[in-house]
Amino acid sequence: MTVLQRRLARALPANEAWRPRRRLQRLLDQAGPLLRRPGFVVALLLVLFTLVAALAPWLFTQFDPYATQPSAKLLPPSLSHWFGTDELGRDLYTRVLYGARLSVEAALLAVGLALVCGLGLGIVSGFVGGRLDAVIMRLVDVLLALPGLLLALAIVTAIGFGTLPVAVAVGVGIIPGFARTTRAEVLRIKTLPYVEAARLGGASWGRTLLRHVLPNAWGPVAVLATLDIGAAILATAGLSFLGFGAAPPAAEWGTLIANGRHFLITAPWVSLLPGLFLVLVVFSLNHIARTFEEVQR
Amino acid sequence: MSRYLLGRIAQAVLVLWGAYSITYFILYLLPGDPLSIMLSASGMEIDALSPEQLAKARSYYGLDQGLIERYFDLLWGVLQGDLGQSLTLDRPVTEILAERLPQTLALAGLAIALSLVGGVGLAYLAAYVRWQPLKVFLARLPALGFAVPVFWMGLLLIQVFAFGLGWFPATGSAGFDSLVLPALTLAIPSAAVYAQVLQRGFQDVWREPYIVTAWAKGLSRAQVQARHAFRNAALPLLTLVGLQVGNTVSGAVLVETIFARNGVGRLVQEAVLRQDIPLVLAVVTVSAAAFVLVNLLVDLLYPILDPRITHAPKVS
Numbered sequence: 225m226t227v228l229q230r231r232l233a234r235a236l237p238a239n240e241a242w243r244p245r246r247r248l249q250r251l252l253d254q255a256g257p258l259l260r261r262p263g264f265v266v267a268l269l270l271v272l273f274t275l276v277a278a279l280a281p282w283l284f285t286q287f288d289p290y291a292t293q294p295s296a297k298l299l300p301p302s303l304s305h306w307f308g309t310d311e312l313g314r315d316l317y318t319r320v321l322y323g324a325r326l327s328v329e330a331a332l333l334a335v336g337l338a339l340v341c342g343l344g345l346g347i348v349s350g351f352v353g354g355r356l357d358a359v360i361m362r363l364v365d366v367l368l369a370l371p372g373l374l375l376a377l378a379i380v381t382a383i384g385f386g387t388l389p390v391a392v393a394v395g396v397g398i399i400p401g402f403a404r405t406t407r408a409e410v411l412r413i414k415t416l417p418y419v420e421a422a423r424l425g426g427a428s429w430g431r432t433l434l435r436h437v438l439p440n441a442w443g444p445v446a447v448l449a450t451l452d453i454g455a456a457i458l459a460t461a462g463l464s465f466l467g468f469g470a471a472p473p474a475a476e477w478g479t480l481i482a483n484g485r486h487f488l489i490t491a492p493w494v495s496l497l498p499g500l501f502l503v504l505v506v507f508s509l510n511h512i513a514r515t516f517e518e519v520q521r
Numbered sequence: 522m523s524r525y526l527l528g529r530i531a532q533a534v535l536v537l538w539g540a541y542s543i544t545y546f547i548l549y550l551l552p553g554d555p556l557s558i559m560l561s562a563s564g565m566e567i568d569a570l571s572p573e574q575l576a577k578a579r580s581y582y583g584l585d586q587g588l589i590e591r592y593f594d595l596l597w598g599v600l601q602g603d604l605g606q607s608l609t610l611d612r613p614v615t616e617i618l619a620e621r622l623p624q625t626l627a628l629a630g631l632a633i634a635l636s637l638v639g640g641v642g643l644a645y646l647a648a649y650v651r652w653q654p655l656k657v658f659l660a661r662l663p664a665l666g667f668a669v670p671v672f673w674m675g676l677l678l679i680q681v682f683a684f685g686l687g688w689f690p691a692t693g694s695a696g697f698d699s700l701v702l703p704a705l706t707l708a709i710p711s712a713a714v715y716a717q718v719l720q721r722g723f724q725d726v727w728r729e730p731y732i733v734t735a736w737a738k739g740l741s742r743a744q745v746q747a748r749h750a751f752r753n754a755a756l757p758l759l760t761l762v763g764l765q766v767g768n769t770v771s772g773a774v775l776v777e778t779i780f781a782r783n784g785v786g787r788l789v790q791e792a793v794l795r796q797d798i799p800l801v802l803a804v805v806t807v808s809a810a811a812f813v814l815v816n817l818l819v820d821l822l823y824p825i826l827d828p829r830i831t832h833a834p835k836v837s
Contacts (some may be wrong), residue, residue, distance in 0.1 A: 366539035369812050373771030374805045377793045378547050381801050396752060458670045462775055463670045466790050485779070492680045499673035507668035514664070 249432040257519070264515050269510035274505050276409070277321045287315040289322040291477050298491040307497040311487060320498045323475035327502075329470075330391040335449055337395030341443065342402020349403065350410030351433060361407070364400040372397040377462060379401040385468045387460075387476065394459040398452050405448050409441035450513035454506040461502060477502050526821070533817045540809035541599065541802075545592055548798050556582065599806070601703045605799040609792070614803040618785065622807075624694055626775070627782035629769050631700060632707035633762065639708060640715025641755070646721040647716075659669060660720060668711025671772045675706040675779040692781040707772045713763045715758055722754030729753070756827055763812075763819035770808045 258264055277284060293313030301308040307316035308327060351362040367375070376393035383389045414437065422432045457477070464467055464478030472479065477498060482497020556579060560570075570578065598605060604614040640663075647659035682702060683691035693699045726732065727750060735749045764809065770786075777786035785804055792800040 258537050267533050340779075354818050362535075362539070366536055366543060369536050369540050369767075369809050369816075370805065371767035371770040371812065372791065373774055373807050375544075375547075377774070377789060378544050378801055381796055381798060382548050382550075399662050412635070454668065461670055462672060464773065464776060465670075467794060481676070485676060488676060488680055491686050492684075494675075495676055498682065499670070499676065503673065506670075507665060510664060510668055 231463065240382050246436060249411040254519075258515065260378050261515065263511060267511040270508045271512065274324050278324040281318070281321040281324065285315070285318040285321055287318040289314060289319045290473065298487060298494070299395065300491070301493055301497065303442065307501075308491065308493045310483065310494050311491075316494065316497060317366060319475040319480060320477070320501050323477050323480055323498070325385050326470055326476040327457060327460060327478070328389050330394070330460040331453050333388070333391040334395035334398065334460065335453050337392065338398040338452065339445075339449055341395075342399045343406050345399070345403040345431065345485045347410055347438070347441075348409040351429075351437070352412065357407075360403070365404050368398075369398045372459065373462065374457065377468075380463065380468050387464075387470045390469050391456075394456050394463070397459070398456065401448060401452070402445065405444055406441060410443055413437050414442050445514050447517045450509060454509035454513070456501065457506055457509075488490025529817060529820055530571060530694055533813045537806075537810055538811050540813075542592070543807050544802055544805045544809075545595065548802055549588060549591070569706040576654065595802075604803040604806070607792075607800045609795045609797045610800075614790060614800055617800070618744060618803065618807060619790065621785045621788050624782060624784060625773055625777070627700060628703055628707065628784060629766075630774055631704035632769060632772075633711070633765075634706055635708035636715060637758075638712035638766075640712035641719060641758070643712070643716040644719035644723065645746075645751065647720055648750070649743070663713040663716040663720075666709055666716075669709065671706060671710060671775045672779055674709055675703070675776055676698070678702050678706055679779070683831070694780075694782040694784070699780070699782075703776045703782060706779075707769060707776045710772065714761060714765060718757055719754055719759055722757060726750045727752045759819055759823060759826065766812050766815045767808075770811065 227320065230309035231420040281289075282296075291314065293309075296305075296309050299305055299309045299310055299313075305315050305317065307320060310316055310319070345360055345364070349357045363423070372394075375397050376390070378391055379393035379396060381391065419432060419436055421437045423429075427435070458468065461481070465482045466474050470476040472483075481502070482494045484491075485490040485492075487494050503516050557577075560578060562765040593607065602615065606612070606619070607614050607617060610617060635826060643659060643662060650656045658748045666801065679691045680700065682688050690699045691702075718769050732745060732749055740748070773784065774786035774790055776782075778790050781787070785807070789801060789804040790798075792804065
């Protein structure tokens with residue numbers, strides 16, 4: 225037995241035939257190198273914390289986000305009130321956690337809408353080609369020429385104020401980016417040999433699209449989606465900062481920051497600390513997206 | 522060349538028309554009764570009016586026409602330079618815009634200049650510095666710029682430079698002093714974009730053969746970077762400046778609201794709050810026009826700055 229064979233035998237027990245790796249195993253193999261990056265882990269933990277807080281904010285705080293306490297108004301950050309209190313004595317840390325629900329919901333809704341419409345347009349455009357492609361791409365050009373916030377403002381004017389309209393308005397604004405990225409990917413993959421092989425093997429266009437093109441076009445679109453969740457959080461916060469989002473008593477990141485503006489001289493933490501939390505969440509999302517992008521290359 | 526020019530201008534006009542049409546149909550077609558929105562915007566309750574008065578109001582706002590008919594009516598007005606009448610301010614929209622535009626143009630102009638200086642400066646420094654920790658720090662800085670919302674940065678700057686240090690006024694639109702903080706706020710996200718793209722440009726350019734030639738001629742590192750690397754790495758910035766106009770306009774809405782400046786951005790924020798549909802339509806159209814115009818200029822400037830484009834053989 226040569227050295228090589230012995231090593232092989234140790235690596236691969238002889239009686240165990242080679243099997244394709246299970247999906248879970250593949251996922252773990254991919255996640256391994258990522259988890260060894262400290263920056264990525266911290267970002268992931270913060271995003272997970274925000275997601276859990278959006279689902280069950282009461283786990284992390286014992287205060288009520290709407291309970292006013294006039295004697296404890298505008299307290300600076302302390303051990304019992306981590307982010308201080310606002311002008312009605314409500315605990316700001318609690319309000320940020322409860323606000324995560326509306327903000328995260330709005331951002332996910334916006335990106336979901338953009339993902340569905342953008343993927344649809346991009347696939348149709350890239351797959352069908354011809355006149356339809358030209359028409360859709362001109363439409364995308366036009367949408368790109370409208371500044372994002374102004375398009376959102378026009379939509380909000382027409383369909384009214386609130387978290388849901390703001391989410392829809394932001395979502396429509398990010399459709400063009402998805403449509404373009406998807407189209408580019410579909411065009412690239414359409415010419416690859418395995419698509420031809422699938423067609424020769426008798427698969428219908430629909431099956432080829434769903435089983436062979438779409439899973440492979442997914443990567444860059446997923447990166448864009450992660451980046452756009454951060455952008456959507458910023459955009460919805462911006463719109464509610466302008467006064468078009470959730471109505472005042474509700475806690476929402478943009479309205480929290482907007483509300484704190486009036487106490488900037490005496491109590492800067494009321495708007496700056498919720499804003500800092502927002503910055504950290506968006507920064508983490510962007511960092512995660514960038515890491516994925518690097519890994520894919 | 523002139524054929525290219527004509528084609529490019531025709532394309533720009535087409536995009537502008539598309540932008541106007543999409544905005545028109547968003548504002549007038551989506552659910553929500555334009556008449557009741559317009560009446561409440563002018564301070565009247567729809568329930569308090571008799572049917573005759575309603576019919577009169579309908580024809581006053583041009584709502585008795587069909588959707589398409591009104592569209593062509595408005596479009597014809599736009600072509601003649603008439604953007605309609607504001608509902609809440611009761612004045613022609615063009616007059617209001619002419620009053621507010623200079624403020625926003627000054628803000629946007631200074632912001633674009635600042636963002637170019639800041640972004641290019643940062644990337645230039647990051648490429649020049651050789652002490653690794655500082656280099657890494659400078660290279661990571663732009664990523665933070667993306668994550669910081671404009672409105673929060675504005676509040677932070679007000680807190681530090683207006684209330685803390687007292688160098689600049691916190692709000693208002695009088696004089697150059699009041700322009701500094703808003704322009705700085707508006708410049709930061711664009712500067713981050715420029716810095717990131719230029720950094721990538723430098724990374725690619727350093728490997729080019731002409732850089733090796735420049736080294737071989739005996740130029741110093743500073744000379745190579747300034748004369749040979751920078752000019753080639755900076756070309757993509759020109760396209761980006763055009764694309765960033767949209768972000769600058771979006772940011773101007775937020776910045777003017779925070780700093781209480783009398784510009785177009787605050788105008789549109791107030792118009793949306795009061796649901797002044799003609800005013801919103803006009804501002805969106807004007808900003809789309811600015812975007813299209815700047816990008817047209819960039820496209821026309823490109824062959825002058827990079828002659829390789831015009832000499833490149835045509836691929837058909």
